[in-house]
Amino acid sequence: xxxxxxxxxxxxxxxxxxxxxxxxxxxxxxxxxxxxxxxxxxxxxxxxxxxxxxxxxxxxxxxxxxxxxxxxxxxxxxxxxxxxxxxxxxxxxxxxxxxxxxxxxxxxxxxxxxxxxxxxxxxxxxxxxxxxxxxxxxxxxxxxxxxxxxxxxxxxxxxxxxxxxxxxxxxxxxxxxxxxxxxxxxxxxxxxxxxxxxxxxxxxxxxxxxxxxxxxxxxxxxxxxxxxxxxxxxxxxxxxxxxxxxxxxxxxxxxxxxx
DNA sequence: ATGCCATTCTGGGAATGA
Numbered sequence: 001x002x003x004x005x006x007x008x009x010x011x012x013x014x015x016x017x018x019x020x021x022x023x024x025x026x027x028x029x030x031x032x033x034x035x036x037x038x039x040x041x042x043x044x045x046x047x048x049x050x051x052x053x054x055x056x057x058x059x060x061x062x063x064x065x066x067x068x069x070x071x072x073x074x075x076x077x078x079x080x081x082x083x084x085x086x087x088x089x090x091x092x093x094x095x096x097x098x099x100x101x102x103x104x105x106x107x108x109x110x111x112x113x114x115x116x117x118x119x120x121x122x123x124x125x126x127x128x129x130x131x132x133x134x135x136x137x138x139x140x141x142x143x144x145x146x147x148x149x150x151x152x153x154x155x156x157x158x159x160x161x162x163x164x165x166x167x168x169x170x171x172x173x174x175x176x177x178x179x180x181x182x183x184x185x186x187x188x189x190x191x192x193x194x195x196x197x198x199x200x201x202x203x204x205x206x207x208x209x210x211x212x213x214x215x216x217x218x219x220x221x222x223x224x225x226x227x228x229x230x231x232x233x234x235x236x237x238x239x240x241x242x243x244x245x246x247x248x249x250x251x252x253x254x255x256x257x258x259x
Numbered sequence: 260a261t262g263c264c265a266t267t268c269t270g271g272g273a274a275t276g277a
Contacts, residue, residue, distance in 0.1 A: 205277070249264090
């Protein structure tokens with residue numbers, strides 16, 4: 001089965017692109033971030049017509065996350081993280097889908113840094129790691145995927161230019177340390193496990209011809225618990241989706257798991 | 260240091276993003 005994460009950057013502006021992508025790639029589960037719409041205006045009917053059950057945690061104008069499942073209804077486990085430092089942000093939703101636990105993450109960007117937004121990012125990541133530990137002990141297959149807003153390493157495999165990103169919240173030592181804490185706790189970075197070497201970008205800015213120059217970086221991650229990692233078959237990035245008209249600035253990133 | 264480009268809500272331009 002195929003599980004994808006896709007920062008859609010506005011589900012209303014991007015709905016035709018989303019429906020095309022679902023039809024073309026047929027993910028069994030799709031985690032969406034930055035839907036940028038309220039609960040009331042989520043396009044549930046169109047998504048249902050495409051053959052997907054859905055749950056969502058919306059917010060007017062900003063943020064917002066959703067979990068879609070082909071031919072079935074995700075069973076909501078929670079919206080928001082426990083003890084979220086600012087519960088007004090809709091950045092986390094978690095569901096049971098079949099035997100899987102799926103957490104859909106939109107981690108705060110954190111710019112500018114230093115400052116309160118960066119502090120909020122780090123606090124949010126700490127909360128996520130705390131929560132991930134409670135999922136870990138379930139010994140179930142868990143996928144914590146989404147836009148982590150962290151470029152894990154300084155390698156050109158993860159960013160086109162460490163220098164250009166040097167002052168960005170995405171590359172700060174504290175951001176990377178939090179990501180490493182998650183890895184060191186035993187969570188598997190699926191894309192890098194399948195593709196240990198070479199660029200694996202998932203985001204290209206709209207500005208300054210970043211897409212045309214392949215000036216991207218890797219910030220969308222699928223982190224797997226041991227039982228899920230044991231079933232990992234493949235992973236990749238739907239780069240072609242980023243190249244379409246009216247594309248999101250992120251590309252869908254996916255894994256396949258043995259059933 | 261800022262704009263670059265884009266989305267949202269709104270009906271001009273701010274807020275946000277990464």
